[in-house]
Amino acid sequence: MKFLTLLAWVVADGVASPSRRQQWGDFKAEHGRRYASVQEERYRLSVFEQNPQFIDDDNARFENGDVTFMLEMNQFGDMTSEVFPATRNGFLTFPSRRREGILGAQADETLPLQVDWRTKGAAPPVKDQKQCGPCWASTTGSLDRQHFLKDGKLVRLSQQNPVDCSKFANMGCGGLMDQAAFHYIKANKGIVTGDSYPYEAQDGQCRFDATNVGATDTGCVAVEHGSESAVKKAVAIGPISVAIDASQPTLQFYPNGVYYEEYCSTMLDHGVLAVGYGAPEKGYWLVPKNSWNTSWGNKGYIQMSLDKNNNCGIAQASYPHV
Incomplete structure (x- = not known):
């Protein structure tokens, strides 16, 4: 040695x-x-x-x-811009999506000027998904926070549970947010707690135990595709799951600033949790739960540009019925 x-x-x-x-x-x-x-x-x-x-x-x-954001060296410094998204992004896109409803926005609706669910205790802690890339399982953050807003009880839910058990519409470390996770939870009559089924950063055998169920849902609502106004309306209700194009090299080393990437596309490959948005003059979505650890970004958060023609495809979102 x-x-x-x-x-x-x-x-x-x-x-x-x-x-x-x-x-x-x-x-x-x-x-x-x-x-x-x-x-x-x-x-x-x-x-x-x-x-x-x-x-x-x-x-x-x-x-x-x-540009309106800076870059700095972080834990991904020994990865190329090709390897990084391949190992850290796990959102898959399929043509068919089952929906219990579609949330749209009306032109005359009055929404809060800014929203930050962290101030109400409804924003989850930033995690580290490591090499598995089950970002699609950000649904757990949306689900536990929706339950918290409904009944005041905050239960940390298991990401490993859907990674191992939701095999009908995903491939373990890759999947769909609404189809693979929300509908799995509905059909399965629940998802277990994180303490009873901890995260392992790899596909494994399903070990679901109904006695450890921490939350349920009755399906999901898909936000009107491509409408940032509809996404704002949904975020005003509570934290929601969104999908983005996270393949750009600049995202790998983002620490602060409002992220607008001219080369971003609507080819979505990463699921995150939106927990707020800034006032109009600030113009950003507040996105944590990026699951790349607190050493990435601004303590695990990123401000993504808002009302910039759906930059990075962020206006594809969903949230659970609880």
């Missing part, structure tokens, strides 16, 4: 400057990185060396006023 460690540093010596080598050592120590081989470490180091330049180039655009 000592020989391999020494060899790794010898290999790194040929490709990294002393300052970058120190940064690399600090990065591995901070994030607990251990690689399977010298070859893998050399490759990861080469990726790590390239990402700071990408971050610096984008921050120069921020300083020039060309």
Whole structure:
């Protein structure tokens, strides 16, 4: 082991400057990185060396006023922009979606100027989904918060339960928010608590036990597709599940600012939980539960641009009937 460690540093010596080598050592120590081989470490180091330049180039655009958000190095610094979404995004899109109703918005409706469910204790803590990518199971955050708003009882629900057991409309670490999760919970007559069925970051055998059910639903409401006004109406009711395009490299290193990405599409690949929106002059959606840990973003949160032509496809949303 000592020989391999020494060899790794010898290999790194040929490709990294002393300052970058120190940064690399600090990065591995901070994030607990251990690689399977010298070859893998050399490759990861080469990726790590390239990402700071990408971050610096984008921050120069921020300083020039060309973009409204900054970037910084984080725990994903040894991942390429291709590997990152492949391992952290797990939302799947299918053409058919079962709905108990569709929520639209009326032009003359009066909604709160801004909403932040964190101030009412209805925003869930940020989690770390790790390499599994079951972001579609953000439905648990929407469901437990809807129950909290209904009866004042807050029960942490299991993400692992639908990952292991909702096999009819998802592939474990990938799935649909409304079809695979809300409808699974309805058909299953409940979802168990997180304490009884903890998260394991991988597909497993279903171990559902009805005696540990923590919440139920009677289906879900799909928010009018593409309508940010309808999404605002839904968020004013409570935290809701939304899907976004999270494949852009800039999202990988986001720490703060209002995220608007001109290259974003409506090809959705990540499920998150929207818990608020800013006043009109601020123009953002408040999205936590991004499940990339509190070391990503602004303590796990991101402000995504609002009323910018559905940027990153955020206006695809749903929430449960409780």
